[in-house]
Amino acid sequence: MTESLETDVIVLGAGAAGENAAGRVVSAGLESIIVESALVGGECSYWACMPSKALLRPGTALAEASAVDGSREAVSGSLDVPAVLRRRDSFTSNWDDASQVQWVKDTGIGLVRGRARLTGERTVEVTDDAGTRVTITARHAVVLATGSVPVEPPVDGLADVEYWGTREATSSSEVPGSLLVLGGGVAGTELAQAYARLGSKVSLVARHGVLDSLPAPAAKLVIDALEADGVEIHGNTSPERISRDESGAIVMDLPGGQRLAGDRLLVSTGRRPALDGLGLEELGLDPNSLRTDDSGLVAGAANWLYAVGDAAGKVLLTHQGKYEARATGSAIAARAHGEIGFGEPPAYSRFTATADHTAVPQVVFTDPEIAMVGLSPKDASARGIRVSETSLPLSVAGSSLFADGYTGWAQMVVDEDRGIPVGFTFAGPGVAELLHAATIAVTGQVPLDRLWHAVPAYPTISEVWLRLLEKYGL
Numbered sequence: 001m002t003e004s005l006e007t008d009v010i011v012l013g014a015g016a017a018g019e020n021a022a023g024r025v026v027s028a029g030l031e032s033i034i035v036e037s038a039l040v041g042g043e044c045s046y047w048a049c050m051p052s053k054a055l056l057r058p059g060t061a062l063a064e065a066s067a068v069d070g071s072r073e074a075v076s077g078s079l080d081v082p083a084v085l086r087r088r089d090s091f092t093s094n095w096d097d098a099s100q101v102q103w104v105k106d107t108g109i110g111l112v113r114g115r116a117r118l119t120g121e122r123t124v125e126v127t128d129d130a131g132t133r134v135t136i137t138a139r140h141a142v143v144l145a146t147g148s149v150p151v152e153p154p155v156d157g158l159a160d161v162e163y164w165g166t167r168e169a170t171s172s173s174e175v176p177g178s179l180l181v182l183g184g185g186v187a188g189t190e191l192a193q194a195y196a197r198l199g200s201k202v203s204l205v206a207r208h209g210v211l212d213s214l215p216a217p218a219a220k221l222v223i224d225a226l227e228a229d230g231v232e233i234h235g236n237t238s239p240e241r242i243s244r245d246e247s248g249a250i251v252m253d254l255p256g257g258q259r260l261a262g263d264r265l266l267v268s269t270g271r272r273p274a275l276d277g278l279g280l281e282e283l284g285l286d287p288n289s290l291r292t293d294d295s296g297l298v299a300g301a302a303n304w305l306y307a308v309g310d311a312a313g314k315v316l317l318t319h320q321g322k323y324e325a326r327a328t329g330s331a332i333a334a335r336a337h338g339e340i341g342f343g344e345p346p347a348y349s350r351f352t353a354t355a356d357h358t359a360v361p362q363v364v365f366t367d368p369e370i371a372m373v374g375l376s377p378k379d380a381s382a383r384g385i386r387v388s389e390t391s392l393p394l395s396v397a398g399s400s401l402f403a404d405g406y407t408g409w410a411q412m413v414v415d416e417d418r419g420i421p422v423g424f425t426f427a428g429p430g431v432a433e434l435l436h437a438a439t440i441a442v443t444g445q446v447p448l449d450r451l452w453h454a455v456p457a458y459p460t461i462s463e464v465w466l467r468l469l470e471k472y473g474l
C-alpha cells in the first residue's frame with residue numbers, strides 16, 4: 001500500500017544543508033517534509049567534521065601544552081587512546097540521531113525515513129527498508145540536499161581489497177598498527193595526523209603534493225608537522241596496484257618498484273555530488289552537470305527544483321552548505337508568498353549565496369592549522385583582478401606567548417584597483433579563530449585605509465594583521 005502526503009516543500013536529505021533549508025521554510029510559515037535514508041544530521045555530524053575534529057583535538061591540546069615551558073614539565077604521558085575514542089563517540093552521540101530527530105520535530109518539520117526518488121514534477125516516492133512506499137507531493141518546491149559520495153580512484157586492484165573510506169576512518173573503534181592513506185587533500189591530511197598521533201605508523205601517498213592546492217608555505221608547515229609526527233610522505237606519485245599479501249597486509253605498489261604495506265588503507269581522494277538514482281535523467285536533467293543559480297534553483301526544471309550543500313557541488317563544506325540552504329529556504333518562501341520572482345535575486349540579498357564566489361572560509365584542522373578565506377593570487381588573476389600579495393612569517397608577541405618557538409605564516413591578497421583585501425591565509429597553531437575577522441574584511445570589502453584603524457589587541461596573534469598592513473606599506 002502506498003501512503004500519500006502533501007506539503008509545501010520537500011527536502012531530500014537531512015544533513016546540515018537539508019536541515020537548514022527545511023528549518024528556513026518552516027520559520028517563514030510554510031510546511032516542509034524532510035526525507036532521510038540514514039541518520040538525521042548527515043555526514044558532518046556522524047562521519048566527517050565532528051568525529052574527525054574530535055580525533056584531532058586531543059593531540060593538538062597535548063602538543064599545545066607541551067609547547068610551553070612550565071606546562072611542558074607537567075605533560076608526563078601520551079594520549080589515552082580509549083578516552084579519545086570515547087570522547088569522539090560522545091560527539092557522534094554513538095551514531096544515534098534521536099536528538100536531531102527531536103530538533104526536526106520541535107521545529108515543526110515532518111520526517112519520512114527511506115530512500116527518495118523523484119517520480120515527476122514536485123513529486124517524490126520514498127521507499128524504506130521494509131519496502132513501504134510513501135508518495136509526497138510538494139505545492140512549491142523540492143530541494144536536493146543529498147550530500148556527496150566518495151570518488152574511488154581507478155587504481156588496479158583497489159576494488160578487490162577491503163579499505164576504509166572517511167566514514168570508516170572517522171568511526172573506527174580500533175587504531176591500526178599501520179595505516180596507508182591515499183589522497184593528500186584535507187581529509188587525508190587531517191586523518192593522517194589524527195592516526196599518527198593516536199599511534200599508527202602512517203604512510204601518506206599524494207598524487208601531487210600534500211595540500212597542494214593551498215599556498216606552499218602554509219602547506220609546508222603542515223608537511224613538516226606530519227613528518228615530525230612520524231608520517232612518511234610519498235608525494236607526486238600514485239599507486240600502480242593495490243593488493244593484499246599472504247600475511248593479510250594491504251600492499252601498495254608505487255612506480256619505480258617501491259612497495260608500501262599497512263594493516264589498513266584509507267582512500268580519501270575526493271567526493272562528488274550524490275545525485276545518482278534520484279530520477280533526474282527521467283526529468284531531462286543530467287546528474288553529472290546539474291547547474292544551479294545563486295538561489296539554488298536548478299536550471300531546466302521549470303522553477304520547482306533546488307539543490308544545496310554538497311549535492312549542488314559548488315563548495316563541499318558544511319558552513320557553506322548551510323549558508324546556501326538559508327538562501328534557498330528564504331528564496332522558496334519569498335517566491336511562495338509572491339514577494340520575489342524566479343529570476344536570479346540580486347547579489348548579497350538574503351536569497352543568494354553570493355559569498356560562494358568570493359569569500360569561502362575553510363580551516364584545515366591539523367596542528368598547525370591553516371585558515372583561509374577568499375581568493376588566492378592565482379584565483380584572482382584568473383578572474384582578471386589585478387592583485388598584490390603580502391606575506392610574512394607569523395611572529396608577534398601573541399604568537400610567542402602562545403607557544404615557545406611558534407612557527408607560522410600569513411598572507412594577504414589585495415585588489416589593487418579597489419584597495420580592498422580579497423583573500424587571507426593564516427598558518428600556525430591556533431589560527432582558526434583569526435579567520436572570521438578575515439571573512440568579515442573580505443565580505444565587507446573593507447578598504448585597507450579603514451582596516452588600518454581596526455587595531456588588534458595586544459598581545460594577541462591577531463597582531464599579524466598589523467604586520468601585514470605595515471609590510472603592505474601603510
Ligand SMILES: Cc1cc2nc3c(=O)[nH]c(=O)nc-3n(C[C@H](O)[C@H](O)[C@H](O)COP(=O)(O)OP(=O)(O)OC[C@H]3O[C@@H](n4cnc5c(N)ncnc54)[C@H](O)[C@@H]3O)c2cc1C
Nearest residue numbers: 013015016017037042043048049116147309310316317318
Ligand atoms: C572526513 C571529512 C571531514 C570533513 N570535515 C569538515 C569540516 O571540518 N568542516 C566543514 O565545513 N566541512 C567538512 N567536511 C565536509 C562536510 O562533511 C560536508 O560538506 C557536509 O557534510 C555536507 O552536508 P550536506 O547536508 O550537503 O550533505 P550530507 O551531510 O552528506 O547529508 C546528505 C544526507 O542525504 C541523505 N540522502 C542521500 N540520498 C538520499 C536519498 N535518495 N533519499 C533520502 N536521503 C538521502 C544522506 O543519507 C545524508 O544524510 C568534511 C568531509 C569529510 C569527508
Ligand SMILES: NC(=O)c1ccc[n+]([C@@H]2O[C@H](COP(=O)([O-])OP(=O)(O)OC[C@H]3O[C@@H](n4cnc5c(N)ncnc54)[C@H](O)[C@@H]3O)[C@@H](O)[C@H]2O)c1
Nearest residue numbers: 153183184185186187188206207238268269270316363364
Ligand atoms: N577541514 C575541512 O574543512 C575538511 C576536512 C575534510 C574534508 N573536507 C571536504 O571534504 C571534501 C573531500 O575531501 P578530500 O580530501 O577527500 O578531497 P580533496 O578533493 O580535497 O582531495 C583529494 C586528494 O586526493 C588526491 N588524489 C585523487 N586521486 C588520487 C590518486 N589516484 N592517487 C593519489 N592521490 C589522488 C587529489 O590529488 C587530492 O589531493 C573536500 O571538498 C574537502 O573540502 C573538508
